[in-house]
């Protein structure tokens with residue numbers, strides 16, 4: 001399986017642990033990892049209703065019920081059952097040889113904004129051109 005540009009594979013939990021849908025944090029993102037019929041799946045762990053965690057919800061055959069207000073999702077696709085076209089974000093997942101589930105997640109956004117980066121480069125460029133003296137002509 002290839003890695004998407006701007007994303008990386010991250011090791012999470014064992015497939016035994018993920019037999020129960022389990023919340024992990026991957027690259028700063030809450031992800032719910034679960035194994036359905038031997039295949040690992042990963043979705044964003046944020047209910048579309050109010051953003052609460054789905055962990056602890058009742059799960060039968062890959063369909064989890066949010067423990068708060070009972071919205072239901074198919075963890076294989078992220079589909080919100082009963083509302084066509086609504087999906088939880090999903091992430092590629094795979095099983096490593098040692099039984100650990102790996103999840104591919106977009107790399108974390110840089111902590112410095114593009115504006116700050118450009119300003120830093122501009123300042124560094126000016127510094128390299130020599131000092132600007134005020135009040136001289």
Ligand code: FES
Nearest residue numbers: 047049066069071
């Ligand atoms: S927070 Fe999930 S159904 Fe309300």
